[in-house]
Amino acid sequence: MSNLVEQLALIVGDKAVLSGEMLKERATSYWDSAPTQAQVLVKPASTEEVSRILAHCFSLNQSVVIQGGLTGVVAGAKSASDDVILSLERLTEIEAIDSQEGVATVQAGVVLQRLQEELATKNLLFPLDLGARGSCTIGGNVATNAGGINVLRYGMVRNLVVGLEVVLMDGTIMSSMYPMLKNNTGYDLKQLFVGSEGTLGVITKVMVRLFPLPTSRQTAMIAVDSFEHVIDLLNQFRKGLAGTLSAFEVMWQKYYCGVTGDGDHKPPMSRDYPFYILVEAEGFDNSSDRFRFEKLLEIAFEQGKICDAIIPTSDRERAELWIVREEFDPLLPSYLYDVSLPLKHMLEYTDELEQRLKAEIGNVESVVFGHIADGNLHIFVRPSSDQAYAKPNEHEEVNKIVYGSLKNYGGSVSAEHGIGLEKMAWLNINRSHTELNLMRSIKCALDPKNLLNPGKVFSLANL
Numbered sequence: 001m002s003n004l005v006e007q008l009a010l011i012v013g014d015k016a017v018l019s020g021e022m023l024k025e026r027a028t029s030y031w032d033s034a035p036t037q038a039q040v041l042v043k044p045a046s047t048e049e050v051s052r053i054l055a056h057c058f059s060l061n062q063s064v065v066i067q068g069g070l071t072g073v074v075a076g077a078k079s080a081s082d083d084v085i086l087s088l089e090r091l092t093e094i095e096a097i098d099s100q101e102g103v104a105t106v107q108a109g110v111v112l113q114r115l116q117e118e119l120a121t122k123n124l125l126f127p128l129d130l131g132a133r134g135s136c137t138i139g140g141n142v143a144t145n146a147g148g149i150n151v152l153r154y155g156m157v158r159n160l161v162v163g164l165e166v167v168l169m170d171g172t173i174m175s176s177m178y179p180m181l182k183n184n185t186g187y188d189l190k191q192l193f194v195g196s197e198g199t200l201g202v203i204t205k206v207m208v209r210l211f212p213l214p215t216s217r218q219t220a221m222i223a224v225d226s227f228e229h230v231i232d233l234l235n236q237f238r239k240g241l242a243g244t245l246s247a248f249e250v251m252w253q254k255y256y257c258g259v260t261g262d263g264d265h266k267p268p269m270s271r272d273y274p275f276y277i278l279v280e281a282e283g284f285d286n287s288s289d290r291f292r293f294e295k296l297l298e299i300a301f302e303q304g305k306i307c308d309a310i311i312p313t314s315d316r317e318r319a320e321l322w323i324v325r326e327e328f329d330p331l332l333p334s335y336l337y338d339v340s341l342p343l344k345h346m347l348e349y350t351d352e353l354e355q356r357l358k359a360e361i362g363n364v365e366s367v368v369f370g371h372i373a374d375g376n377l378h379i380f381v382r383p384s385s386d387q388a389y390a391k392p393n394e395h396e397e398v399n400k401i402v403y404g405s406l407k408n409y410g411g412s413v414s415a416e417h418g419i420g421l422e423k424m425a426w427l428n429i430n431r432s433h434t435e436l437n438l439m440r441s442i443k444c445a446l447d448p449k450n451l452l453n454p455g456k457v458f459s460l461a462n463l
């Protein structure tokens with residue numbers, strides 16, 4: 001056992017330290033099954049232990065990579081062989097649920113779905129929701145400023161956090177745990193850490209906003225023949241559902257056909273339409289909510305904007321519709337993109353992308369789906385072959401086309417997944433030299449030795 005492993009074991013106990021073969025048994029992430037690389041993985045069970053680990057690593061100039069549920073899409077939690085991994089997997093307590101103040105205090109390693117389920121028993125809602133809910137952690141959600149399917153109604157994680165406890169690289173604990181939504185007392189420091197992707201501090205505790213759990217839910221899958229109608233319907237639902245619209249997910253035909261092919265998910269409706277929308281509204285009065293929802297669908301049918309629709313009549317039927325949107329395994333492996341751009345340019349962009357991929361690379365195709373009410377598209381580009389996927393050249397060529405075209409439409413290279421390692425080369429499409437320099441100043445102030453998740457988001461050297 002190395003000195004470092006022994007010293008960390010003195011802080012957390014032998015069983016909470018993994019190294020050697022035991023560490024290699026863990027996959028790098030949800031997306032990458034390669035064995036984890038690191039000197040040692042350490043699992044603290046309290047904020048104080050996190051602080052002692054970081055202070056110790058700081059004194060040794062030892063780099064540290066923070067890991068939550070490992071579902072992040074941009075390799076932000078990926079470690080190298082000389083890193084220490086700090087995993088939040090033992091910080092799993094839901095410490096308090098305060099329905100009067102409308103806040104819950106949650107340790108960083110709590111899995112999102114567990115919090116959702118616990119709150120539901122008390123008729124409360126934490127409205128963050130995403131396909132990785134069964135594995136991602138609250139700490140990871142905050143560190144990535146996660147988005148998901150309810151952003152159009154409740155905002156991204158940034159809007160849902162009222163308090164944060166963070167440990168800095170030198171071991172200092174910053175507690176900024178105030179339950180009030182309004183608190184204009186100088187800089188809002190907690191927001192620095194939201195979306196910082198593990199580069200500024202270890203998030204150990206989060207105070208999140210709660211809402212009443214809706215008691216009625218209306219869902220429909222709709223087939224539409226043009227993107228113009230998709231946008232019309234979004235606007236009609238936004239207006240007609242009086243703020244209860246909670247999800248508006250759009251799938252392009254190639255996506256829908258890709259996940260409902262032979263042996264995959266059962267297609268809920270014909271695979272012949274150009275666009276499919278999964279729309280959901282949540283409220284508190286089932287009969288009037290249902291009437292309003294169905295009336296809107298009826299009007300849209302009469303206007304010729306809807307070709308076909310399914311309204312599920314049970315939770316099971318609803319789940320079968322959502323599987324089509326959330327379980328995209330039949331499309332993997334693919335090169336994954338998460339961009340945002342103005343709605344008015346979306347179709348032009350996706351058409352241009354498809355044409356350029358065909359003309360400049362050939363045998364690759366793009367499938368598109370996304371949270372389009374937030375201007376957010378997920379694009380999966382299927383590689384020309386499994387062999388090509390394993391080599392970086394084709395991926396790099398696809399990157400150039402996806403991001404190169406996006407620049408002309410004023411889009412963002414990352415809508416909700418962050419930058420991590422994967423998008424670093426493209427960050428300057430969206431961020432000016434001045435902005436990047438300011439980010440560097442903040443990083444240097446909070447982590448002067450550049451030990452926390454070093455080399456992620458931006459490189460200090462290249463600025």
Ligand SMILES: Cc1cc2nc3c(=O)[nH]c(=O)nc-3n(C[C@H](O)[C@H](O)[C@H](O)COP(=O)(O)OP(=O)(O)OC[C@H]3O[C@@H](n4cnc5c(N)ncnc54)[C@H](O)[C@@H]3O)c2cc1C
Pocket residue numbers: 030065066067068069070071072073075076077088108129130131132135136137138139140141142143144145146147148149197198199201202203204326416417420453
């Ligand atoms: C099927 C699927 C669907 C998804 N859908 C969405 C979606 O709709 N919207 C969306 O935004 N994302 C989505 N994601 C991406 C992912 O789930 C989110 O980025 C999630 O917030 C990551 O949480 P995690 O706990 O897995 O973090 P990890 O993957 O472990 O880490 C992500 C980053 O956060 C840092 N980090 C983790 N925990 C902490 C902490 N406690 N303190 C400081 N830094 C920390 C890590 O260093 C890393 O940089 C999806 C992923 C999958 C697999």
